[in-house]
Amino acid sequence: MKKIVLTRHNTDFQKEVEKISGEKITSCDQCGVCSGSCPLSDEMEITPSTMMKMSQLGLFEVMETNAMWICASCYSCMARCPRGLDLSKVAEAMRQISLRKAVDSMDLNGIDKKEAARLPSIALVGAFRKLTG
Amino acid sequence: MAETEDSKIKIPYFPGCTLKTTAKNFESSAVKSAEKLGVEMVELPKWNCCGTVSSLASDDLMKHLAPVRDFIRVEEMNEEGVVDNEYRMLTLCSMCFNTLKQTNARVKASPEDLESVNNFMYLEKDYQGKVEVTHLFELLDEMGFDALQDKVTHSLKGLKVAPYYGCLLLRPKSVGIDNAENPSIIERFITAIGGNPVENWEARSRCCGSYHTVENKAIVVKLAKGIIENARSAGAECIITSCPLCAFNLDSRQEEIIREDSEYRPMPVFYFTQLLGLALGLDKKDLRFEDNFIDPEPLLVQKGLNI
Secondary structure, three states: OOOOOOOHHHHHHHHHHHHHHOOOHHHOOOOOHHHHHOOOHHHOOOOHHHHHHHHHHOOHHHHHOOHHHHOOOOOHHHHHOOOOOOHHHHHHHHHHHHHOOOOOOOOHHHOOHHHHHHOOHHHHHHHHHHHOO | OOOOHHHOEEEEEEOOOHHHOOOHHHHHHHHHHHHHOOEEEEEOOOOOOOOOOOOOOOOOHHHHHHHHHHHHHHHHHHHOOOOOOOOEEEEOOHHHHHHHHHHHHHHHHOHHHHHHHHHHOOOOOOOOOOOEEEEHHHHHHHHOHHHHHHHOOOOOOOOEEEEOOOOOOOOOOOOOOOOOOOOOHHHHHHHHOOOEEOOOOHHHHOOOOOOHHHHOHHHHHHHHHHHHHHHHHOOOOEEEEOOHHHHHHHHHOHHHHHHHOOOOOOOOEEEHHHHHHHHOOOOHHHHOHHHOOOOOHHHHHHOOOOO
16 A cells, blocks of 8 residues: 655645535545445445545545546435535535636537437536536 | 316426426426416526536536526516516426525525625626525425315326435435435325325435436446336336436436346336326326337326326
8 A cells, every 4th residue: 555645735635625615524534424325436436435535635636536527416425424514515626626627527529419419408508517617 | 177266376487498398298297287286387588597407616606697597587577567476486397496496595695695696697687585496396295285186087096106306306405395315295296196106115316327318328327227127126117207307317218228138128207297187187288298208108008097
């Protein structure tokens, strides 16, 4: 296991996530209820509780995992978090940190034309709002 | 059934984009059912898209402009006498309901945010914070499920219906229409129209994968199949929803499930208002079953519910 050395940059990242999300991520106790409640944790490279731990420590490597992009803001974790934390806001904050650098997470040209005609507008608007800057 | 004048409700109605496109069966069955129940749904003039997903970032107030603009329309409808002291804004789509209600809560709780939004939209009248976002399920509950039961002319004869809440009717708890962990409102609705609500199925408030259906279809197909099979194993003959995106993911994505699994048995998915309309004896043309991807007719015929 690699030794984790934290610097000022890690603190800056943690503070930015707290600022955008409005969530006090340092209060997470790592109880794991979020990971157990998440219907999409199977699809994530790290569990929601790991995502919380990494953002607590300000480890920007968390941004290289797909967790924040897979989170679809279903609020299952939030409904059960004993600390009252809203992880969907934490994921949103990290998506925003990426999207505000104009790095999209989906390719609009990749949507099949026939499929686009069939999709409900709320699916398209939702995806654009969550995955593009 | 004749309506007495005092039981009439005339309420501002926000349709949202999808009710006008892929979910016409939802809108038409809802408007006509409401009419039968003495509720006139008056569409907001010049309404705009709510933004679909509520902004979860604390620092982008911009994304709350669209919902507030719709609230201003409701206040105008009252000022202009289109409706009479009716500040409830009726929604059908779970996503619109959730997004509008979250924005409303934010600007009502923060006078500073409300002032910024009002200042930004200086060409509009100020939003005064009078609007209450409500969902048709809540309105039906308020009018009384007993009263609804009395109006049923074509009981669903014990049809086994799985109530699919999904996420956005229940969570966050601050905007949910019922207990987030143990809701009962849709079960009570199903009972009122003569159906038999499927109890104790664990997936009733599990996420369907939402907008991932656009760029990560495989996730949604997997989740949809899990939800449908969970309902089936609890005894469901069909599923109801109030979300056009859940409806797409659970209904239309069965095309992909069928393609992957030749043994798979299709499961009809209805908007709750289609079954409501059926129970109230609406015309078939208003229920628009032909818009549903999985044809519900065979089930309805089998249950003696076809019209």
